[in-house]
Amino acid sequence: xxxxxxxxxxxxxxxxxxxxxxxxxxxxxxxxxxxxxxxxxxxxxxxxxxxxxxxxxxxxxxxxxxxxxxxxxxxxxxxxxxxxxxxxxxxxxxxxxxxxxxxxxxxxxxxxxxxxxxxxxxxxxxxxxxxxxxxxxxxxxxxxxxxxxxxxxxxxxxxxxxxxxxxxxxxxxxxxxxxxxxxxxxxxxxxxxxxxxxxxxxxxxxxxxxxxxxxxxxxxxxxxxxxxxxxxxxxxxxxxxxxxxxxxxxxxxxxxxxxxxxxxxxxxxxxxxxxxxxxxxxxxxxxxxxxxxxxxxxxxxxxxxxxxx
Amino acid sequence: xxxxxxxxxxxxxxxxxxxxxxxxxxxxxxxxxxxxxxxxxxxxxxxxxxxxxxxxxxxxxxxxxxxxxxxxxxxxxxxxxxxxxxxxxxxxxxxxxxxxxxxxxxxxxxxxxxxxxxxxxxxxxxxxxxxxxxxxxxxxxxxxxxxxxxxxxxxxxxxxxxxxxxxxxxxxxxxxxxxxxxxxxxxxxxxxxxxxxxxxxxxxxxxxxxxxxxxxxxxxxxxxxxxxxxxxxxxxxxxxxxxxxxxxxxxxxxxxxxxxxxxxxxxxxxxxxxxxxxxxxxxxxxxxxxxxxxxxxxxxxxxxxxxxx
Numbered sequence: 083x084x085x086x087x088x089x090x091x092x093x094x095x096x097x098x099x100x101x102x103x104x105x106x107x108x109x110x111x112x113x114x115x116x117x118x119x120x121x122x123x124x125x126x127x128x129x130x131x132x133x134x135x136x137x138x139x140x141x142x143x144x145x146x147x148x149x150x151x152x153x154x155x156x157x158x159x160x161x162x163x164x165x166x167x168x169x170x171x172x173x174x175x176x177x178x179x180x181x182x183x184x185x186x187x188x189x190x191x192x193x194x195x196x197x198x199x200x201x202x203x204x205x206x207x208x209x210x211x212x213x214x215x216x217x218x219x220x221x222x223x224x225x226x227x228x229x230x231x232x233x234x235x236x237x238x239x240x241x242x243x244x245x246x247x248x249x250x251x252x253x254x255x256x257x258x259x260x261x262x263x264x265x266x267x268x269x270x271x272x273x274x275x276x277x278x279x280x281x282x283x284x285x286x287x288x289x290x291x292x293x294x295x296x297x298x299x300x301x302x303x304x305x306x307x308x309x310x311x312x313x314x315x316x317x318x319x320x321x322x323x324x325x326x327x328x329x330x331x332x333x334x335x336x337x338x339x340x341x342x343x344x345x346x347x348x349x350x351x352x353x354x355x356x357x358x359x360x361x362x363x364x365x366x367x368x369x370x371x372x373x374x375x376x377x378x379x380x381x382x383x384x385x386x387x388x389x390x391x
Numbered sequence: 392x393x394x395x396x397x398x399x400x401x402x403x404x405x406x407x408x409x410x411x412x413x414x415x416x417x418x419x420x421x422x423x424x425x426x427x428x429x430x431x432x433x434x435x436x437x438x439x440x441x442x443x444x445x446x447x448x449x450x451x452x453x454x455x456x457x458x459x460x461x462x463x464x465x466x467x468x469x470x471x472x473x474x475x476x477x478x479x480x481x482x483x484x485x486x487x488x489x490x491x492x493x494x495x496x497x498x499x500x501x502x503x504x505x506x507x508x509x510x511x512x513x514x515x516x517x518x519x520x521x522x523x524x525x526x527x528x529x530x531x532x533x534x535x536x537x538x539x540x541x542x543x544x545x546x547x548x549x550x551x552x553x554x555x556x557x558x559x560x561x562x563x564x565x566x567x568x569x570x571x572x573x574x575x576x577x578x579x580x581x582x583x584x585x586x587x588x589x590x591x592x593x594x595x596x597x598x599x600x601x602x603x604x605x606x607x608x609x610x611x612x613x614x615x616x617x618x619x620x621x622x623x624x625x626x627x628x629x630x631x632x633x634x635x636x637x638x639x640x641x642x643x644x645x646x647x648x649x650x651x652x653x654x655x656x657x658x659x660x661x662x663x664x665x666x667x668x669x670x671x672x673x674x675x676x677x678x679x680x681x682x683x684x685x686x687x688x689x690x691x692x693x694x695x696x697x698x699x700x
Contacts, residue, residue, distance in 0.1 A: 171634070199635065221610045222627075229609035258606040262597045266639045269610035272588050274639050276611065277632070279584035280620040288571045295619020297567040300538035301530045301578035302585065303619075304696065306612030308688045310604020311589040312670035313681075315653075316663030318531075320670075323586070324657050325480070326508065328649050330575045330583050336645035340637050344624075348633050354625030361621035361629075372622075379617045382695045386688055387613065 084192070084249050085109060088162035090155060090179055091169035092116075092123040095196060098225035099168065100149050101130035106253040107142040110149045113158035120151055130225040136381045137226070138390065139254070155182050162187065164249070166218060168196040173205070180208040192242055194218035199266035202235030213239035216246050217260075219267055226380050228388075229256045231267050272311075276302075282335035284361075285343040291361045307387060393501070393558050394418060397471035399464060399488055400478035401425075401432040404505060407534035408477065409458050410439035415562040416451040419458045422467035429460055439534040445690045446535070447699065448563070464488070468495050473558070475527060477505040482514070489517040501551055503527035508575035511544030522548035525555050526569075528576055535689050537697075538565045540576050581620075585611075591644035593670075594652040600670045616696060 087103050089096060092114040100110045100123070114120050127149065152158035159165050165183055169175050176195065183193060193215045195205055206212035217233030230250050234243040243259060250257035260267060266274060280298060284291050306314065315323050347353070347360060354360030355369055364372075385391045396412050398405060401423040409419045409432070423429050436458065461467035468474050474492055478484050485504065492502060502524050504514055515521035526542030539559050543552045552568060559566035569576060575583060589607060593600050615623065624632050656662070656669060663669030664678055673681075694700040 199639065221614075227609055227613070229606055231606065231610075256605055256609065258598070258602045260598055260602075262595070264597060265642050266635070268592055268598050268603065268606045270635065270639065271592065271643060272585055272607050273611050274636060275588035275643050276581055276585045276615075277620055277624065278636070278640055278643065279581050281624075283577055283580065284621065286571070288573060289567070289569055289577050291621040293567045293569075294577065295621050296565055297538055297540065297577050298581050299616055299619045299696075300536055300565065301540075302582050303612050303615030303617070304536070304689070304692060305530075306585075307608055307616045307692065308612075308685050310608045310612075311586055312593065312600040312604050315586070315590075316669035316671055316673075318663070319665055320653055320656050320662045324649050324653050326575070326579065327583060327587070327653070330508065330579065331587055331649070332647040333574050334580060334584050334587065334645075336643075338641040340633050340640070344629055344633050344636070347629050353629045354627070356628055360625035362625055364625075376617050379695055380613070382700055383613065383616065383692050386691045386695070387608075391691055 084163040084245065086111070086162045086164075088113070088152075088159040088165045090114075090158060090165060090167050090183070092119040093168060093170070095220055095222060095224050096168050097123040097126035098130045098223050099166065099196070099220055101127055101134060102139075102225045102253070102255075104147040104149045105131070105134050105139050105141050107144050107147050109147040111152050111158045111160075111162065112149065113152045113155055124151070130223075133223075133225055133377060133381060137384060155179070156186055159183055159186050159191075162191060164246075165191060165193045166196055167193065171197060171200060173200060176200070176205060177208040180205070184208075184210050189214070192216065192245060194246060196220055199270045201265055202233050202238065202263045204235075206235045206237055212237035214242050216242045217263070217267070218246055218250075219269065221269060223377075223380075226377070226384065228254075228384070229258055229269075231260060231269055232257050233260045233263050233267055235263050278337060278341075279335045281341045281343055282337065285341055307383065393472040393554065395420070395471045395473075397422070397461075397467040397474045399423075399467060399474060399476050399492070401428040402477060402479070404529055404531060404533050405477050406432040406435035407439045407532050408475065408505070408529055410436055410443060411448075411534045411562070411564075413456040413458045414440070414443050414448050414450055416453050416456050418456040420461045420467045420469075420471065421458065422461045422464055433460070439532075442532075442534055442686060442690060446693060464491050465495055468492055468500075471496065471500060473555075474500060474502045475505055476502065480506060480509060482509060485509070485514060486517040489514070493517075493519050498523070501525065501554060503555060505529055508579045510574055511542050511547065511572045513544075515544045515546055521546035523551050525551045526572070526576070527555050527559075528578065530578060532686075532689075535686070535693065537563075537693070538567055538578075540569060540578055541566050542569045542572050542576055544572050587646060587650075588644045590650045590652055591646065594650055616692065 086109045089112040103110050202217045206215040219231040221227035247257040352359040395418045398421040412419050511526045515524040528540040530536035556566040661668040
């Protein structure tokens with residue numbers, strides 16, 4: 083049974099993951115090499131906790147688990163049943179963490195990576211017990227989105243996949259187990275397919291960014307939130323899908339490289355919210371208002387989707 | 392000003408469109424060559440009206456507009472300021488309607504097509520006043536989704552696009568004006584890009600249909616409903632998108648033909664809900680329960696997205 087979790091790397095996802103695991107009764111020990119990341123995480127934990135309160139996520143009878151911050155990887159993984167690696171998406175950085183963790187853990191400890199799409203089979207070679215290594219891809223924001231992808235690599239034991247799947251279920255969350263290990267897994271492959279076409283349409287001047295967002299949020303997001311893609315095919319009719327895809331598939335974007343619209347903004351350091359400009363422009367006040375508005379809507383909608391509104 | 396609307400072709404979208412226009416105070420005269428389609432529409436109107444009640448869509452002070460069923464195209468278009476063509480997605484069927492309507496309407500009457508993606512420039516050649524011809528693509532279910540694409544063809548007058556955009560706004564709905572006319576417009580291009588990858592993943596055995604739906608509904612639909620694709624790029628950071636798309640774009644599905652998973656089901660007459668089997672299997676009870684559940688969730692979520700919950 084998994085009771086103690088070490089979280090290595092706090093970054094964007096760390097505070098939400100720690101808050102959610104703790105709310106499920108697990109003891110979490112977190113470590114990050116950056117003091118700033120630790121300070122940010124400390125500040126974010128009550129925010130994530132507040133969102134969990136509004137989502138109605140109650141701790142088990144045993145109570146919420148403790149969250150501690152450890153000064154070293156060794157301290158973080160001491161006694162852990164599960165180590166979750168959440169460091170930047172660069173193989174060498176991840177491999178260094180696995181090599182550091184490897185001599186400190188027992189053969190029973192599961193090591194999970196929160197990579198958003200680096201294949202597991204390549205990563206698990208950096209650890210002595212690849213059969214205990216698995217992908218556990220949380221969706222951002224991790225304390226609000228209840229779905230987690232579980233990905234075994236070539237050498238991952240089925241029991242390891244099952245243990246993570248069962249842990250996710252025991253938290254009241256939704257594990258989605260992939261049967262193959264491929265770049266981007268499922269969530270990001272489908273998202274990047276959507277984004278490839280969407281960016282292309284804006285770049286080609288077919289539609290303004292704001293109208294694209296209105297169109298896709300209402301015409302696709304809102305609908306797909308309630309009716310998944312396969313269910314939507316059944317609703318529209320496979321004959322209709324067949325007829326339209328017979329000419330439309332050949333006309334869709336299939337760019338293999340990076341969109342020039344993205345390259346230009348990258349070169350101009352227009353990276354989005356973090357630089358105040360990207361596809362849109364932002365003021366600090368606007369960012370704060372957007373974040374509060376989006377979190378509030380996601381929380382209210384999740385209760386409806388779960389039939390608890 | 393547009394006060395009287397003729398709706399030619401009832402099909403799937405007709406009853407919802409008629410109900411929504413009527414609720415906006417417009418007088419609607421509808422015609423379909425199929426008596427069965429008219430009977431189905433009569434039965435559906437109170438259902439759509441009930442959904443509009445639950446959405447809080449009030450009629451204007453002048454009251455809801457009358458909905459009449461006409462025995463002929465001539466009777467339907469008599470005195471209409473706007474004709475909405477909603478017949479099957481076959482150019483020859485649409486062209487026959489335009490030719491029938493053409494001698495019956497004034498030069499001021501706007502003719503709009505609800506095609507879901509046939510370019511407007513090709514369709515408008517079948518009518519004497521192509522400058523008064525425009526695309527008005529409602530999203531299904533049309534009484535529930537508030538976004539409507541507006542598409543001008545090469546010969547559409549800007550004033551015609553503006554008139555339809557203003558009509559949509561006056562109804563309290565969200566017009567999205569395209570700046571170019573291309574197959575699938577924006578909504579269906581982005582949806583088909585998403586579906587191309589999703590179908591491919593299920594077909595390749597990466598994930599079961601049900602898990603795919605869970606993953607995409609929560610990881611993409613739920614999020615995109617609140618945060619449009621361009622806003623999501625800004626939230627994730629264009630540097631992150633650039634880094635991932637630099638390798639992932641080249642690995643995504645770019646099938647030009649119809650997916651074998653779809654062809655096989657089509658050949659076996661497994662077309663979805665209407666045949667009781669498609670990507671999933673259905674009983675009549677299950678279909679009724681799904682429809683009620685989905686409509687209820689869409690209505691509740693729309694109120695949240697509009698800040699009215």
